[in-house]
Amino acid sequence: xxxxxxxxxxxxxxxxxxxxxxxxxxxxxxxxxxxxxxxxxxxxxxxxxxxxxxxxxxxxxxxxxxxxxxxxxxxxxxxxxxxxxxxxxxxxxxxxxxxxxxxxxxxxxxxxxxxxxxxxxxxxxxxxxxxxxxxxxxxxxxxxxxxxxxxxxxxxxxxxxxxxxxxxxxxxxxxxxxxxxxxxxxxxxxxxxxxxxxxxxxxxxxxxxxxxxxxxxx
Amino acid sequence: xxxxxxxxxxxxxxxxxxxxxxxxxxxxxxxxxxxxxxxxxxxxxxxxxxxxxxxxxxxxxxxxxxxxxxxxxxxxxxxxxxxxxxxxxxxxxxxxxxxxxxxxxxxxxxxxxxxxxxxxxxxxxxxxxxxxxxxxxxxxxxxxxxxxxxxxxxxxxxxxxxxxxxxxxxxxxxxxxxxxxxxxxxxxxxxxxxxxxxxxxxxxxxxxxxxxxxxxxx
DNA sequence: GTCTATACGATGATAGAC
DNA sequence: GTCTATCATCGTATAGAC
Numbered sequence: 001x002x003x004x005x006x007x008x009x010x011x012x013x014x015x016x017x018x019x020x021x022x023x024x025x026x027x028x029x030x031x032x033x034x035x036x037x038x039x040x041x042x043x044x045x046x047x048x049x050x051x052x053x054x055x056x057x058x059x060x061x062x063x064x065x066x067x068x069x070x071x072x073x074x075x076x077x078x079x080x081x082x083x084x085x086x087x088x089x090x091x092x093x094x095x096x097x098x099x100x101x102x103x104x105x106x107x108x109x110x111x112x113x114x115x116x117x118x119x120x121x122x123x124x125x126x127x128x129x130x131x132x133x134x135x136x137x138x139x140x141x142x143x144x145x146x147x148x149x150x151x152x153x154x155x156x157x158x159x160x161x162x163x164x165x166x167x168x169x170x171x172x173x174x175x176x177x178x179x180x181x182x183x184x185x186x187x188x189x190x191x192x193x194x195x196x197x198x199x200x201x202x203x204x205x206x207x208x209x210x211x212x213x214x215x216x217x218x
Numbered sequence: 219x220x221x222x223x224x225x226x227x228x229x230x231x232x233x234x235x236x237x238x239x240x241x242x243x244x245x246x247x248x249x250x251x252x253x254x255x256x257x258x259x260x261x262x263x264x265x266x267x268x269x270x271x272x273x274x275x276x277x278x279x280x281x282x283x284x285x286x287x288x289x290x291x292x293x294x295x296x297x298x299x300x301x302x303x304x305x306x307x308x309x310x311x312x313x314x315x316x317x318x319x320x321x322x323x324x325x326x327x328x329x330x331x332x333x334x335x336x337x338x339x340x341x342x343x344x345x346x347x348x349x350x351x352x353x354x355x356x357x358x359x360x361x362x363x364x365x366x367x368x369x370x371x372x373x374x375x376x377x378x379x380x381x382x383x384x385x386x387x388x389x390x391x392x393x394x395x396x397x398x399x400x401x402x403x404x405x406x407x408x409x410x411x412x413x414x415x416x417x418x419x420x421x422x423x424x425x426x427x428x429x430x431x432x433x434x435x436x
Numbered sequence: 437g438t439c440t441a442t443a444c445g446a447t448g449a450t451a452g453a454c
Numbered sequence: 455g456t457c458t459a460t461c462a463t464c465g466t467a468t469a470g471a472c
Contacts, residue, residue, distance in 0.1 A: 166422045169391020170384035204384045207429030208422035
């Protein structure tokens, strides 16, 4: 395996990422995939075990650096806040949580993966995918929850959990595709500039998270 | 077809709704499905054309009455508001948009469909599904957008579209499953009572939609 | 360790008899 | 409308060559 020869495993990952995003997971046969990658059919099962495990590997390769960026972002915000003797900014924390996801869509190959991120959920049997996803997000959750609790000191923890859940839903729906948004707009032109989208998403979620808790839930 | 004999088509729909939700779409074979329904294998292709078209039919059967309830709700709120000479309440409109979805999960058979229904928002693989969904939601969009614009008179329309997009994402993510929420809570017990969930969802989204637009986007 | 050729069981879809 | 029979194709497994 030289720098010029990416190796069978990497080649499969690259082609799989593209084809899964273009045609969908179920619609992409291993025969078409391996033919496009110039490798043997059995190579997938040799290197990854099953087709589903290949899908997990495709995601994991993108998810790991993405979550590392999130962790570094939260740490930086917390250091700043500690140095200044104040709580971290809610908007800053949300930006740190969302930005790496939107930025991935701008990377070469990442746009394919971003599309896939959203379409994972139809197949219940993809349990390995769900657990990998949760495991990857585990460190982020443990780092960002205390930070959010400091940014929102008046919010009970169980309320924060619900609202983070809602915020992640807004992010996921935004990432999925612009098709629904365009349709929602009924032909009206919508700017899909990354920074503007991020600003709107952060603004919406920050306001939602700051809402006073209803007295029944306090 | 008598009241006691639901007919082959209905029988297939009922069993498909249950099995797709229990095992997933890809994992449910037409052979197992037709065996469980007590009909012949070829009956699915005769009545629905393809397996994917059967999935679309399963959704459509639940979606139609759901969206009718939404339309009736928006109309009722607008009549009230017009009679009182004021704008409709944002919280009321959001409740009308969300409630039928959460209520479907409490209906017999609806809980199965609710699991699948939520996944539609995150799935773009089945194009027929997407277009059916958009067509069904079309009337709701055309009725609720003017109402929301009246409830939020200071918000530019393109900002409202973005925020409705975010709100639908929060709803979809909430419906998808409670598994991620439980995981987010790290074992902390979370109430998943329907009214409390609705109250939290409406509160979060209402606050998000009321946020002042950033000056770059105004 | 890697890779290849090949075979196996199951799947979605279809044609034609009744 | 319903059935049986049949087809191409799928994911997977394995034996054996380099």
